[in-house]
Amino acid sequence: xxxxxxxxxxxxxxxxxxxxxxxxxxxxxxxxxxxxxxxxxxxxxxxxxxxxxxxxxxxxxxxxxxxxxxxxxxxxxxxxxxxxxxxxxxxxxxxxxxxxxxxxxxxxxxxxxxxxxxxxxxxxxxxxxxxxxxxxxxxxxxxxxxxxxxxxxxxxxxxxxxxxxxxxxxxxxxxxxxxxxxxxxxxxxxxxxxxx
Numbered sequence: 001x002x003x004x005x006x007x008x009x010x011x012x013x014x015x016x017x018x019x020x021x022x023x024x025x026x027x028x029x030x031x032x033x034x035x036x037x038x039x040x041x042x043x044x045x046x047x048x049x050x051x052x053x054x055x056x057x058x059x060x061x062x063x064x065x066x067x068x069x070x071x072x073x074x075x076x077x078x079x080x081x082x083x084x085x086x087x088x089x090x091x092x093x094x095x096x097x098x099x100x101x102x103x104x105x106x107x108x109x110x111x112x113x114x115x116x117x118x119x120x121x122x123x124x125x126x127x128x129x130x131x132x133x134x135x136x137x138x139x140x141x142x143x144x145x146x147x148x149x150x151x152x153x154x155x156x157x158x159x160x161x162x163x164x165x166x167x168x169x170x171x172x173x174x175x176x177x178x179x180x181x182x183x184x185x186x187x188x189x190x191x192x193x194x195x196x
Contacts, residue, residue: 032052032055034055034056034057034069034192035055035057035066036069036098037055037069037098039052039071039094040052043073043092045090045092045148046090046148046155048090049075050073050075050090050092051076051077052071052072052073053071053072053073053074053077053078053084053193053194053195054071054072054191054192054193054195054196055069055071055072055192055193056069056070056179056188056190056191056192056193057070057186057188057189057192058070058095058185058189059186059188059189060185060186064186065099066098066099067098067099068096068097068098068099069095069096069098070093070094070179070189070192071093071094071193072084072092072093072179072193073091073092073094074091074092075090076089077195078194079195080194081180081181081190081194084176084180085173085177085181086173088151090149090150091148091149092146092147092148092149093146093149093176093179093193094144094145095145096142096143096144097139097140097142097143097144099141100140100141101138102138103136103137106133106138107133107136110129110132110136111129111133113178116183117174117177117178117181117183118174125171125174128166128167128168128171131164131166132156132166132175135156135158135163135164137158143158143159144157144160145159149172149173149175149176150169150172151169151172152165152169153167153168153169153171154166154172154175179193180193180194
């Protein structure tokens, strides 16, 4: 029996295991994970390089059921919500659903969230909230929605497809404050996105 055969086979297996280990370590270095969802540490959006600021989990109902994981990407990391909302830089939120949600539930949640954030000024935003709701679809586990916030407004992607742009810097700030304002959907979502 050729002992070199076993040595070569062993060496080949070691190389495969080493390669698998390197891939695992590099993916851990270049991504972050929360609630079973992994997101990259860096992205390029609209030609701008962004870094992952933090990941948060949206919980719903009295049972704190996980609905989605949201990643906040910024040009430069910050733990200050007010500074983020008032900055001129590009901001990007990537959401991955971990639960199926009906379209009606999503649109109702957006409408309630805007009413909570802008109060009596809701009529000033109503047509753009309707536009946002028109982009929404029923989600399943793994569905991704994303929002890029700039001085021009908010670019919206659903299921990997760009749906459109909702105009207005003030709308972008109001929408961003749904997550980062004084009354986020749940405390852990905001603190996670702020990297705390």
